[in-house]
Amino acid sequence: MSALDEFRRVGEAAVREAGLYLRSNLDRRAEASYKGAVDLVTAFDTGSQEILVGRLSAAFPDHGFLAEEGLSRPGRSAYRWIIDPLDGTTNFAHTLPVFCVSAALEYQGRIVLGFIYDPMREELFRAEAGRGAVLNGDRIRVSGVGDLAKSLLVTGFPYDIRTSPVNNMDHWSRFIVRAQAIRRLGSAALDLAYVACGRFDGFWELKLNPWDVAAGVLIVGEAGGRVTDLEGRGFDILAPGILATNGLVHAAMLEILGMGTMAPEKGGSDEKT
Numbered sequence: 001m002s003a004l005d006e007f008r009r010v011g012e013a014a015v016r017e018a019g020l021y022l023r024s025n026l027d028r029r030a031e032a033s034y035k036g037a038v039d040l041v042t043a044f045d046t047g048s049q050e051i052l053v054g055r056l057s058a059a060f061p062d063h064g065f066l067a068e069e070g071l072s073r074p075g076r077s078a079y080r081w082i083i084d085p086l087d088g089t090t091n092f093a094h095t096l097p098v099f100c101v102s103a104a105l106e107y108q109g110r111i112v113l114g115f116i117y118d119p120m121r122e123e124l125f126r127a128e129a130g131r132g133a134v135l136n137g138d139r140i141r142v143s144g145v146g147d148l149a150k151s152l153l154v155t156g157f158p159y160d161i162r163t164s165p166v167n168n169m170d171h172w173s174r175f176i177v178r179a180q181a182i183r184r185l186g187s188a189a190l191d192l193a194y195v196a197c198g199r200f201d202g203f204w205e206l207k208l209n210p211w212d213v214a215a216g217v218l219i220v221g222e223a224g225g226r227v228t229d230l231e232g233r234g235f236d237i238l239a240p241g242i243l244a245t246n247g248l249v250h251a252a253m254l255e256i257l258g259m260g261t262m263a264p265e266k267g268g269s270d271e272k273t
Contacts, residue, residue: 008126010059022048049067049083053081064079065082079105080106082102090171100189100190111215135193139142148178154183158206160207169273191203201246216244224246227242
């Protein structure tokens with residue numbers, strides 16, 4: 001068994017365990033503490049993270065970690081796990097069953113393995129660099145929709161929507177009259193996974209964090225999609241904005257994004273709201 005095969009085996013088991021932990025606690029009306037006006041965290045975010053980091057660090061003690069709930073730990077090797085233990089915390093706190101676990105493995109700054117697990121639908125999205133993307137083991141591809149007017153798009157809004165003029169409302173107002181429809185799920189990881197399997201044709205968002213997008217960016221790319229920043233440049237996980245599409249509507253979406261206000265800073269995603 002190769003090293004990547006072992007990373008895949010252990011990583012998949014860890015995200016499944018964390019996801020099942022979340023599913024089993026969904027109806028427990030989680031008490032939440034607030035990091036900001038709308039940015040919250042529950043005990044189940046930290047519980048899921050403890051499962052993920054515990055399993056992965058036990059198997060790979062030399063690996064580093066970057067995770068949403070306050071963990072940034074360098075490793076002794078060139079590998080680092082980037083983890084969102086509960087993407088969609090506000091949904092979860094309100095017992096809305098739209099959330100997931102996301103984990104990606106980075107090697108020398110490049111994402112090589114990604115998982116997004118939705119325990120409510122029992123859907124595991126996975127991609128390996130250069131090997132394609134799968135959903136529950138079956139290959140997935142982005143959609144073939146080439147007309148923005150026939151496209152189903154998805155987005156979200158930043159945590160500072162109440163205080164910052166860079167809040168995505170201008171982009172939303174332009175896209176809503178040009179696309180077939182827009183959805184807002186409250187989980188950037190699921191948004192990206194759904195672009196990868198063709199449920200959405202395009203996704204854009206401002207002010208996301210590395211753990212929101214690390215796995216999903218790889219999955220979209222390996223499913224034949226295109227991912228850039230909001231100005232069409234090559235994307236990295238520290239970019240202040242993201243555009244992920246089937247590739248066919250990418251240019252049209254970039255044109256519309258260019259009409260509005262771009263985000264000058266990163267951080268503050270809405271994926272708990």
